[in-house]
Amino acid sequence: MSLAKSNRPVVESLDALANRVASGTRLSIGGHHFARLPIALLRAIAKSGVRDLNYFAWAGGLPLELLLEAGVIGSIDICFSSLDIFGLAPRFREIAEKRRLPVRDWPALTMIQGLRAAQQNLPFMPVQLPKGSTMMERCPALTNYHDTRTGMEIGLVEAQVIDTLLLHAPRADSDGNVEIYGAKALDLALTGAARQVLVTVEEIVPAGTLQQGSRNTILTRNLITAIAEVPGGAYPTSCLPYYATDYARIRDILEGKHGLLIDALGSDGPSELLRRAAKVQATDVVPQPFRDGSPEPAHPRVDEIMTVRIARMLDNESFASAGAVSPLGNVAYRLAKATHAPGLFIGTFSCGHVDVRAGTMTLSLLEAMDASSAVSHSGGDEAYSTYYQPGIVTHEIIGAAQIDALGQTNNLELSKPSGGRLRLPGQGGMSDVANMHRDYVVYVPRHSRMALVDSVETVSSARGLIAADERMRVGYRPGDIFLVTNLCLFRFDETQGQLVVVETMPGVTRETIVAETGFKVIFAKDCHEMVAPTALELKVLREQIDPLGIRRLEFVGAKDRGALLDEILRRDLDGTAHIIGEV
Numbered sequence: 001m002s003l004a005k006s007n008r009p010v011v012e013s014l015d016a017l018a019n020r021v022a023s024g025t026r027l028s029i030g031g032h033h034f035a036r037l038p039i040a041l042l043r044a045i046a047k048s049g050v051r052d053l054n055y056f057a058w059a060g061g062l063p064l065e066l067l068l069e070a071g072v073i074g075s076i077d078i079c080f081s082s083l084d085i086f087g088l089a090p091r092f093r094e095i096a097e098k099r100r101l102p103v104r105d106w107p108a109l110t111m112i113q114g115l116r117a118a119q120q121n122l123p124f125m126p127v128q129l130p131k132g133s134t135m136m137e138r139c140p141a142l143t144n145y146h147d148t149r150t151g152m153e154i155g156l157v158e159a160q161v162i163d164t165l166l167l168h169a170p171r172a173d174s175d176g177n178v179e180i181y182g183a184k185a186l187d188l189a190l191t192g193a194a195r196q197v198l199v200t201v202e203e204i205v206p207a208g209t210l211q212q213g214s215r216n217t218i219l220t221r222n223l224i225t226a227i228a229e230v231p232g233g234a235y236p237t238s239c240l241p242y243y244a245t246d247y248a249r250i251r252d253i254l255e256g257k258h259g260l261l262i263d264a265l266g267s268d269g270p271s272e273l274l275r276r277a278a279k280v281q282a283t284d285v286v287p288q289p290f291r292d293g294s295p296e297p298a299h300p301r302v303d304e305i306m307t308v309r310i311a312r313m314l315d316n317e318s319f320a321s322a323g324a325v326s327p328l329g330n331v332a333y334r335l336a337k338a339t340h341a342p343g344l345f346i347g348t349f350s351c352g353h354v355d356v357r358a359g360t361m362t363l364s365l366l367e368a369m370d371a372s373s374a375v376s377h378s379g380g381d382e383a384y385s386t387y388y389q390p391g392i393v394t395h396e397i398i399g400a401a402q403i404d405a406l407g408q409t410n411n412l413e414l415s416k417p418s419g420g421r422l423r424l425p426g427q428g429g430m431s432d433v434a435n436m437h438r439d440y441v442v443y444v445p446r447h448s449r450m451a452l453v454d455s456v457e458t459v460s461s462a463r464g465l466i467a468a469d470e471r472m473r474v475g476y477r478p479g480d481i482f483l484v485t486n487l488c489l490f491r492f493d494e495t496q497g498q499l500v501v502v503e504t505m506p507g508v509t510r511e512t513i514v515a516e517t518g519f520k521v522i523f524a525k526d527c528h529e530m531v532a533p534t535a536l537e538l539k540v541l542r543e544q545i546d547p548l549g550i551r552r553l554e555f556v557g558a559k560d561r562g563a564l565l566d567e568i569l570r571r572d573l574d575g576t577a578h579i580i581g582e583v
Contacts, residue, residue, distance in 0.1 A: 005196070005197075005222055005223065005224065005225055006222070006225075007221060007222050008175065008176050008221060009172075009176035009199075009221055009224040009225055009226055009227050010225070010226040010227070011176075011204065011226070011227050011228070011229070012226055012227075012228060013228060014040060014041065014044050014200065014228045014230055014233075015044055015048075016226075016228070017041060017044070017198045017200070017226055017227075017228045018041060018044035018045045018047075018048045019048060020164065020196060020198060020225070020226065021045050021048065021050050021053075021164050021198075022050065022163070023050050023051045023052050023053070024051075024052045024053070024054075024074070025053060025054070025163035025164060026053070026054040026056050026161070026162055026163045026164070027045075027053045027054065027055055027056065027162075027163065027164050027165075027166070028055075028056050028057045028162045028164070028165045028166070028190050028194065029042075029055075029057045029059075029063045029165075029166050030165060030166060030167035030168070030185060030186070030187045030190060030191075031167070031168060031185055031187075031234070031237070032059075032183055032185035032349060032350070032352065032380075033059070033061070033084055033349070034062070034084060034236075034237040034238060034245045034247075034250065035182075035183065035185075035234075035237055035238045035239075035240075035245065035349070035367060036167075036168050036169065036180075036185075036234050036237065036238065036239050036240075037061075037062060037063055037168065037234055037237040038063075038166040038167060038168040038200055038233065038234065039062075039063075039066075039168070039233065039234055039235060039236070039237060039265050039266070040168075040200055040230045040232070040233040040234075040266065041166050041168070041198065041200050041228070041230070041233065042063055042066050042067065042166065042265075043066070043262055043265060043266050045067075045072070045166075046066060046067060046069075046070035046072055046262050047070075047262070050072050051071075051072055051074070052072075052073075052074035053067070053072050053073050053074055054073075054074060054075045054076075054077065055067060055073050055075070055076045055077065055078070056077040056078075056160070056162060057077075057078060057186075058078065058079045058080065058108060058111060058185070058186055058380065058428075059078065059079065059080050059081060059082075060076070060078045060080070060081025060082075060089060060092050061081055061082060061083060061084070061089060062083065062237070062250075062261075064076070064078070064081055064089065064091075064092055065083070065089050065090070065091045065092065065261060066261045066262060066265065068091040068092065068095060069091055069260060069261050069262060070262055073101060074101065075101055075102040075103075075104075076092075076095075076101060076102065076103045076104065077104045077106060077111075078103070078104075078105065078106065078426060079105065079106050079107065079108045079111060079426055079427070079428050079429065080108075080425055080426040080427070080428035081425055081426060082425040082426075083254060085247075085327070085363075085550075085553055085565065086250065086251065086254050086565075087561070088423075088424070088425060089425075092423070093422075093423045096413075096423040097413075097420060097421050097422065097423045104138065104139065104140065105135065105138045105139065105412060105426055105427070105460075106135075106138075106139050106141075107130045107133075107135045107139065107142075107427070107429065107431045107432050108380065108384070108428055108429030108432055109127055109128065109130075109384055109388075109389070109429065109432040110127055110130075110135075110139055110141070110142050110155065110157050111160070111186075112186065112189055112380065112381045112384055113125040113126070113127040113157045114141055114157045114158060114159060114160035114193075115160050115162075115186065115189040115190060115192070115193040115381070116189055116192075116193075116381065117157065117158070117159035117160070118159040118160055118161045118162070118192070118193035119189055119192030119193045120192075122159060123158070123159055124156045124157060124158050124159060125156070125157055125159070126145070126154050126155065126156060127142070127154065127155040127156070127157050128154065128155070128389060128432070128435070128436070128474075129144070129153060129154060129155045130431035130432055130434075130435070130461075130464075131435055131464025131465055132408070132431075132434060132435065132459070132461070132462035132463050132464025132465070133427070133431040133434070133459050133460055133461050133462055133464070134458060134459045134460070135427065135431045135460065136155070141157050141158045141160065142155050142156070142157050143155065143156050143157075144156075152474065159193075160193060161193055161194075161195065162190060162193050162194040162195065163194070163195050163196070164194065164195070164196050164197075164198060165190050165191060165193075165194035165196070165197045165198070166198055166199075167187060167191075167197065167198070167199045167200070168199070168200045168201070168230075168233050168234040168239060169199055169200075169201050169202075169219075169239075170201065170202050170203075170216075170239055170240070170241065170242055171201055171202060171203055171204070171205050171209075171210065171213075172199065172201045172204050172205075172224075172227050172229075173204065173205050173206065173207045173208070173209055173210050174204060174205070174206055174207045175207045175221050176221035176224050176227060177207075177210055177218055177219065177220055177221045177224075178199050178201065178218070178219040178221075178224055178227070179210045179213060179216045179217070179218055179219075180216060180217045180218075180219065181213075181215060181216050181217075181240050181241055181371070182215070182240050182349075182352065182353070182367070182371040182377050183349040183350075183352020183353055183371070183377055183378070183379070184217055184352060184377060184378065184379035184380075184382070185350075185352065185379055185380055186379060186380045186381055187219075187379060188217075188219075188379050188381060188382075189379070189381040191219055191223050192223070196225040196226075197219075197223060197224050197225050198225060198226055198227075198228075199219075199224055199226070199227045199228075200227070200228050200229075200230040200233040200234075201227060201228075201229055201230070201233070202229075202230075202231050202232075202233070202239060202242045203229060203231065204227070204229050215371070215377060217377070231269075232269040232270055235268070235269055235270050236249040236250050236253070236265070236268075236270075237250075238278065238367055239278075240278050240367060240368055240371055241278050241279050241368070242270070242275065242278055243270035243274040243275045243277070243278045244270075244274045244277040244278045244364050244365065244367065244368060245274075245363070245364065245367065246270065246271070246274055247363045247364060247569055247572065248569050248573060249268065251565065251566075251569060252264075253265060273573075273576065273577060273580055274364070276580045277364050277365055277368060277576055277579075277580060278368050279368065280365050280368045280369060280372070280579065280580070281368075281369070281372045281373075282356075282357050282359055282369045282370070282372050282373035284369075284579060285359060285360050285362065285365050285369050285579060286360070286579070287360045287543060287544045287545075287547045288547075289574070289575035289576075289578035289579055290360065290362060290547040290548050290571055290572065290575035291543060291547040292547075292571055296538075296542055300532060300533045300538055302486045302505065302555065303328070303445075303549075303551050303552050303554070303555045304533055304538060304541060304542075305505060305506065305530065305532065305533060306328065306443065306445070306484055306485075306486060307328060307331055307332045307335060307541060307546075307551055308332075308335065308533040308537050308538075308541065309484060309489065309503075309530060310328070310329065310332035310397055310441070310443070310484060311332040311333070311335040311336040311339070311340075311537075312336070312340075313395065313439070313441065313482070314332075314333065314336040314337075314341050314344055314394075314395060315336075315340070315341050315344070316341050316342065316343030316344060317343070317394075318336075318341065318344050318345065318394045318395055319344075319345040319346075319347070319387070319392055319393045319394050319395070320333040320336075320344060320345070320346050320347070320393075320394065320395045320396065320397075321346075321347045321350070321351050321383075321387070321388075321393050321395070321396040321433075321437075322346065322347065322348040322349070322350070322351075322396075323350060323396055323397075323398060323428065323429070323430075326397055326398065326399055327361070327550045327551050327553055327554060328397065328399070328443060328445070328551050328554050329396070329397030329398070329443075330348065330361065331361055331541070331545060331546045331550065331551045332397060333346050333397075334346070334358040334359060334361065334545045334546075335358075335537070335540060335541050335545050335546075337357075337358040338358040338540050338544060338545055339536065339537060339540055346358075347378075347383065347387070347393075348370045348374075349367070349370065350380055350383065350429075351378055351380070351383035351387060351388075352377060352378050352379065352380070352383070353370040353371055353373075353374035353377065353378075354374050354375055354376045354377065354378050354383075355374060355375035355376070356370045356373050356374050357369075357373040358545065359373065359545075360544060360545060360546075360547065361545060361546045361548065361550050361551075362548065362572055362575065362576065363548075363550070363568070363569070363572045364572055364573065364576040365576055365579065384429075384432075388429075388432065388433060388436045388437070389436060390475065391436055391437075391438065391475055391476040391477055393433070393436065393437045393438070394437060394438040394439055394477075394479070395437060395438070395439050395441055396433050396437050396441070397441045397442075397443060398430055398433075398440075398441065398442050398443070398461075399411075399442070399443055399444070399445070399554065400442045400443070400444055400451075400461075401414065401424050401451065402414065402450075402451060402452075402453055402456045402457065403442055403444060403451065403452060403453070403456065403483060404452070404453050404454060404455050404456050404518075404519055405454075405498035405499050405519040405520065406462065406497075406498060406499075407440070407442070407462055407463060407481045407483065407492055407499055408455075408456050408459045408461075408462040409427075409430065409442055409456065409459070409460060409461045409462065410424075410456040410457055410458045410459065410460050411424050411425060411426060411427045411430065411460045411461065412424055412426060412427065412458045412460045413457070413458060414457060415457060426460070427460035427461050430460065430461035431460060431461045431462075434461045434462055434463045434464075435463055435464060435465045435471075435476060436476060437479070438476070438477040438478075438479035439479040439480050439481075439482065440463045440479070440480070440481045440482070441481075441482045441483075441484065442481075442482070442483050442484070443483070443484045443485070444483065444484075444485045444486075445485075445486055445554045445555045446485075446486060446555070447485035447486050447487040447488070447513075447516050447517070448516055449516060449517065449518040450518070451518075452485070452516070452517045452518050452519060453518040453519065454518050454519045463481055463492075466481070466492070466494065467494065480492065481499070483499055486505065486555070487504070487505050487508050487512060487513050487516060488501050488503060488504045488505055488508065488513050488530075489501070489502055489503040489504075489530065490502065491524070493522075493524070496522055498519070498520075498522065500522045500523065500524050501513060501521060501522065501523045501524060501527055502524045502526070502527055502528075503527065503528060503529065503530040504527065504528075504529050504530060505529075505530055506529055506530060506532050510523060547575075548568050548571055548572055548575075549564075549568065550568060552564060553565065553568070
């Protein structure tokens with residue numbers, strides 16, 4: 001594979017950059033969730049007349065929605081596609097459910113190792129198999145390999161070359177070096193695996209300037225093909241330290257209030273509030289402005305009980321990783337660190353922000369807050385090799401659409417009662433970390449027979465390595481499998497061979513749990529009622545960690561979600577404005 005690039009990238013216009021993308025080629029996207037997405041360049045490519053692109057990236061989300069709307073995608077290779085707090089991605093769902101385009105689902109580590117093989121000019125790369133899941137059947141690039149020396153079963157993934165990588169970054173210098181600030185996502189592995197790397201930046205600065213920065217990563221000029229200076233090129237997503245994500249704007253765009261995505265995404269730019277928000281430090285963010293002043297209920301709500309129970313699983317020796325879309329887990333981690341486990345090690349932004357402070361959960365300020373408080377910044381590829389694969393992470397709280405008595409989960413697709421399929425976001429890295437993390441903790445906010453089933457339709461994730469000896473043999477710590485729901489807490493019992501109820505929610509009867517569970521329910525001999533949150537835990541949760549109640553988004557149905565989301569967005573902007581005024 002020839003990846004030869006010039007020592008001095010070309011500086012050209014946005015349209016010239018877009019015209020470098022050829023029909024029928026493999027396209028990948030840098031950035032992460034709603035951070036540093038190359039929105040302006042994506043819009044230019046969507047308008048360029050290109051067709052039949054293979055979209056190859058860890059996440060789909062907003063970029064994939066835009067390109068699907070433009071009709072330029074021919075096939076999709078992803079690990080996950082969601083619109084974060086805004087729910088499922090409608091265009092992706094439609095094409096996946098109606099089988100209009102080929103969609104291939106990848107375990108995250110398999111995709112990373114495929115990129116690393118291309119980066120290192122190797123035909124393939126070894127990878128830990130996602131044992132327990134059926135993801136191998138969905139990923140044609142992954143094959144089984146028996147190592148005769150150790151007797152281990154591992155995977156081999158073919159090198160995955162990217163034709164074109166699109167990146168947005170804060171700055172480049174006049175020599176063509178590109179600077180990334182904060183979490184790096186998969187940008188380093190993608191850059192190494194790409195034949196051409198097209199970058200938009202907020203500004204081009206004199207040579208030598210980037211070396212004077214802090215908390216940044218440099219992609220050297222000989223890895224970059226071409227650069228365009230496009231201020232606001234990631235808006236309405238973020239580009240720290242220039243501007244924060246405009247969640248309210250994204251909400252309006254996704255609701256169709258500004259027309260088609262291709263037009264709406266380019267019709268405005270970041271406000272002064274968002275520019276100032278991007279420079280906020282963790283110490284600037286205090287919880288009071290985000291509280292609405294209304295009286296809290298005398299008794300804890302179910303979302304609070306679940307959050308507190310998860311937080312109690314963590315201690316000073318825990319390492320908790322916050323995944324792609326999990327407000328409940330993120331809040332629980334921060335609660336534990338702010339109360340009984342100050343030594344807790346937290347990674348957020350899929351471990352892009354490493355060892356962050358507890359802080360206050362917001363929307364507009366969270367990325368800047370975590371980026372400034374993190375001890376270090378990482379990428380998804382680095383997080384896997386440094387923390388996940390060696391088994392260092394103890395917890396990653398993961399939501400599931402379906403789970404059965406064996407702890408097998410399904411986040412890929414469901415059968416609709418009326419017929420047809422309901423496409424779900426995907427498993428992301430769940431199939432990997434189910435085995436790698438010490439404790440495999442799954443949560444279901446709304447316990448029902450449709451969620452807790454006799455047998456999941458597709459096993460997107462499950463712990464295939466359960467016994468202590470088999471885990472230690474491959475370098476993983478022995479641990480537990482837990483399922484936390486709004487009715488009870490299950491723990492996997494090896495002697496029973498299934499999940500067993502060990503705690504019931506306050507006021508919930510055993511009869512209710514049995515009636516709402518689709519598999520045979522077994523109660524542990526010492527099953528007892530869950531200890532209710534203390535006054536201190538509730539006070540810290542409500543007033544300090546999550547005054548906006550972001551965790552509640554996981555507990556409401558579609559009918560009520562919009563109103564709650566609007567309330568959170570309004571209070572988030574009001575609180576952010578107050579903080580910015582105080583900075």
